[in-house]
Amino acid sequence: MSLLELHDVSMIYGSVKALQGIDLTVEKGEWLALMGPSGSGKTTLMNIIGCMDKASTGSIVLDGVDFTDVTAGNLTMLRRDKIGLVFQQFHLIPYLTAVENLMVAQYYHSMPDEQEALLALERVGLKERARHLPSQLSGGEQQRVCIARALINYPMLILADEPTGNLDETNAKLVLEFFQQLHREGHTIIMVTHDPKVAELAERCIVLEHGRIANRKDRRIVCREEEVS
Numbered sequence: 001m002s003l004l005e006l007h008d009v010s011m012i013y014g015s016v017k018a019l020q021g022i023d024l025t026v027e028k029g030e031w032l033a034l035m036g037p038s039g040s041g042k043t044t045l046m047n048i049i050g051c052m053d054k055a056s057t058g059s060i061v062l063d064g065v066d067f068t069d070v071t072a073g074n075l076t077m078l079r080r081d082k083i084g085l086v087f088q089q090f091h092l093i094p095y096l097t098a099v100e101n102l103m104v105a106q107y108y109h110s111m112p113d114e115q116e117a118l119l120a121l122e123r124v125g126l127k128e129r130a131r132h133l134p135s136q137l138s139g140g141e142q143q144r145v146c147i148a149r150a151l152i153n154y155p156m157l158i159l160a161d162e163p164t165g166n167l168d169e170t171n172a173k174l175v176l177e178f179f180q181q182l183h184r185e186g187h188t189i190i191m192v193t194h195d196p197k198v199a200e201l202a203e204r205c206i207v208l209e210h211g212r213i214a215n216r217k218d219r220r221i222v223c224r225e226e227e228v229s
């Protein structure tokens with residue numbers, strides 16, 4: 001059984017067809033890159049897979065659970081239990097330290113465990129920064145806190161929407177190395193990126209255009225096309 005299956009998923013906002021007829025299967029342990037021009041529906045698709053939004057039509061099955069008819073409350077529970085989210089804009093709570101940000105995620109899932117949260121920060125190389133506020137951390141460090149937060153509840157799927165979009169080259173490299181490590185460990189990753197070099201790290205790359213999957217060719221061909229467009 002695949003980890004994630006989307007059948008004929010569409011998302012309509014008024015007169016805007018943000019997604020149309022998306023069919024997509026993601027296997028456990030796969031790293032999928034999602035590319036496409038601005039406004040093509042990448043974030044919309046991530047929000048639907050990440051249980052932050054409900055599709056207008058179509059079916060989504062994650063780990064055997066069909067999202068189609070679940071209520072908004074149950075979607076929140078699914079997100080907490082199964083999904084780890086990493087955003088371009090970090091979305092850390094500004095008045096809480098790095099370790100407290102992780103403990104909030106633990107609290108919403110089950111119960112806070114400071115030792116475990118500290119270990120998670122150590123894993124992303126931020127042991128010494130655990131008591132710092134987000135404003136006292138560099139962009140790359142904040143993104144690594146976000147990755148630690150995304151992993152803290154052992155999600156079966158990691159969704160990352162342009163995780164290196166706000167980072168300089170050095171920090172982007174560090175963050176990507178961490179994603180490569182997660183992939184080697186068997187995590188399933190879906191990552192939105194505008195950067196063909198980032199997409200090259202993934203096993204597979206799909207391109208959205210006007211809310212549809214435009215291409216399913218070999219990732220190298222797709223990435224090259226993206227580069228010239």
Ligand SMILES: Nc1ncnc2c1ncn2[C@@H]1O[C@H](COP(=O)(O)OP(=O)(O)OP(=O)(O)O)[C@@H](O)[C@H]1O
Pocket residue numbers: 013016017018036037038039040041042043044045
């Ligand atoms: N809440 C909303 N209400 C109305 N329209 C929306 C909403 N969210 C997204 N859209 C529209 O849906 C389309 C897809 O948006 P989306 O954010 O998914 O694009 P994207 O591929 O992530 O773009 P970018 O690369 O700029 O982040 C756009 O035309 C956008 O204006």
Ligand SMILES: [Mg+2]
Pocket residue numbers: 042043044
């Ligand atoms: Mg987007």
